[in-house]
Amino acid sequence: MADAITEQFSAPLTFNWTLSYRCNFSCSHCYSRDEVGEELPTADIKRIIDILAEKQVPFINFGGGEPLIRPDLFEIAAYATEKGLNVSMNSNGWLLDLEAAQQLKASGFKSVGVSIDSAEAELHDDFRCMPGSFVKAVAALDALRAVGLRSTMSSVISRINYHSFRELLQLAREHGVHQVYLHNFKCSGRGFKNREELDLSPQEWKAFYVEALAVKAATSDLSISFDDPVISSLPGYEANPLVKGSSCGKLSLHLRPDGDITPCGFIPLVVGNILREDFDKMWYDSPILNAMRSKEAKGKCSGCGAFADCLGGCTARAFATTGDFCEPDPHCWK
Amino acid sequence: MNLKRNPEIVWRIEKRREADVLAAMERGEDVSEHGTVILIASGMMHQLNFVGGRIWALCDGTRSDEELFALLAGEFEVDAAELSADLTEFINDLTQREWLRRG
Numbered sequence: 001m002a003d004a005i006t007e008q009f010s011a012p013l014t015f016n017w018t019l020s021y022r023c024n025f026s027c028s029h030c031y032s033r034d035e036v037g038e039e040l041p042t043a044d045i046k047r048i049i050d051i052l053a054e055k056q057v058p059f060i061n062f063g064g065g066e067p068l069i070r071p072d073l074f075e076i077a078a079y080a081t082e083k084g085l086n087v088s089m090n091s092n093g094w095l096l097d098l099e100a101a102q103q104l105k106a107s108g109f110k111s112v113g114v115s116i117d118s119a120e121a122e123l124h125d126d127f128r129c130m131p132g133s134f135v136k137a138v139a140a141l142d143a144l145r146a147v148g149l150r151s152t153m154s155s156v157i158s159r160i161n162y163h164s165f166r167e168l169l170q171l172a173r174e175h176g177v178h179q180v181y182l183h184n185f186k187c188s189g190r191g192f193k194n195r196e197e198l199d200l201s202p203q204e205w206k207a208f209y210v211e212a213l214a215v216k217a218a219t220s221d222l223s224i225s226f227d228d229p230v231i232s233s234l235p236g237y238e239a240n241p242l243v244k245g246s247s248c249g250k251l252s253l254h255l256r257p258d259g260d261i262t263p264c265g266f267i268p269l270v271v272g273n274i275l276r277e278d279f280d281k282m283w284y285d286s287p288i289l290n291a292m293r294s295k296e297a298k299g300k301c302s303g304c305g306a307f308a309d310c311l312g313g314c315t316a317r318a319f320a321t322t323g324d325f326c327e328p329d330p331h332c333w334k
Numbered sequence: 335m336n337l338k339r340n341p342e343i344v345w346r347i348e349k350r351r352e353a354d355v356l357a358a359m360e361r362g363e364d365v366s367e368h369g370t371v372i373l374i375a376s377g378m379m380h381q382l383n384f385v386g387g388r389i390w391a392l393c394d395g396t397r398s399d400e401e402l403f404a405l406l407a408g409e410f411e412v413d414a415a416e417l418s419a420d421l422t423e424f425i426n427d428l429t430q431r432e433w434l435r436r437g
Binding site: 007008009010013056058059086223225238240242243251 | 344345346347348349350351354369372374377378379381
């Protein structure tokens, strides 16, 4: 079935790739910490890279689990780079010392993100359930800077940091970070279990985003990114001219450790397996992806003037809380 | 100095879209608003239409402006003066954006 997305795009632009669910941390908000799954051997991972290169997917971003847990990470990245892909990853920073940074650089990584959720060491360590993790994460940023590898910082906005995101931006500046991602909180995995404690109310989200967008507009020395379609009605939001609403299933897809494709890491619906099924058939014909690409307004979205731009906000959050892609994003304040 | 694409810009030709556009051109339809090449520059996504995408693909640093013009004149049935003006405008726009460079 052709739709506006597949008429324009023959494949996603990004694959977010969970190479392993294994992690040396146990964070309060993690979407995947309780997941288990078969991991593919290096040879199969290279077969997947061949498929992605053939489909001209330009970007892969390794997440997890902790990507550095896999000893073949550098070999995998070097292979993907050789095939013309732009490789990046997100790490908790614990294993990212100077030697690892040098290996990441040598294997072709374009950028490496480090997760830091508070500029206060104790708060970050507590959230990540890992004493000493703040110091290690900051040292990881310094190691990346030392080897000349572009660094980014990822911060999941939650009750612990929504009033203090400016301090996070300042921390990023002090450690040579190029871009800060202020990620919206997702109700998946442990994030779902702990959402009463961690998630903001819709009005708090609105207040946060109004403030954060104003800070972004006034900031020229640091790139600040949001990935939340629920903000499309707010002043200062830079709309994507080609794709409205969630980019998941449209511009990006997610790979699980066993090669299963899901629309994003936060939607536990399998589209198919990239090693066993034809990629084009999944991309063009998947009922799951096509449902995400053709959302219809339900509930308070019906008749809302913002729907044309936000398309109901984050599809993953709507699905996690209602089981329906088309229900309104629970973060929506309208 | 020959024109060359900024290597920081990630791009791809949307082959299925391109085939659809070529078919529409055969039917005499206006396809100037239909993107066939996706560009990601400074984190933002852009599209080029078929003619723009063709120019973009040819700007690999091996061709002079005159060679570029001659190639396009052979591929598209268009008035030479009009093609020259459009090509100049396109090149000026993309060099100002620093998507294309001389050298």
